[in-house]
Amino acid sequence: PIRTINNTIKRKTTISTDIGYVTDPIKETDTPLYWHIFKSGGSSMKAYYSCMGLVVASRQGIFDHIADETLQVIEDKSTGHKYVNVDTADIVGMIRAKRLGLASSGLADIIFSPLLTPASNMFDAQHQGRFFALFRHPIER
Secondary structure, eight states: OOOTTTTEEEEEOSOOTTTTOOSSSSTTTTTEEEEETTTTHHHHHHHHHHHOEEEEEESSSGGGTTTTTTEEEEEOOTTTTTEEETOOOOOOHHHHHHHTTTTHHHOSSSSEEEEEHHHHOOOEEEEEETEEEEOOOOOOO
């Protein structure tokens, strides 16, 4: 469904059908999509996957690359971590990521985003996202 806010902004308010169901077989073209819930270990997860040598799509890759017109893997010289030059932490960044073909490019081994619906819209039927998350106890940290 589409929701209108102040008669000017239209938002899709449901998760895209381009997200694989947990019971569907995983395809080689699927991309893990980590739902980054703030203060629940997301930064640790980014560091963990980066240290494993995976290419991460998150906010990290956009620094100094916001005007790039093609997708690239950027390597942080100080850590050796690799990032795709997109910002998957905000809506405008995810619109750009979809326009540049992030899901179909296969460049990202894992994508991080705090926004479920906009993140789900980056994918298509042939290149589906696979949500997963880590939850911490809300009181006992």
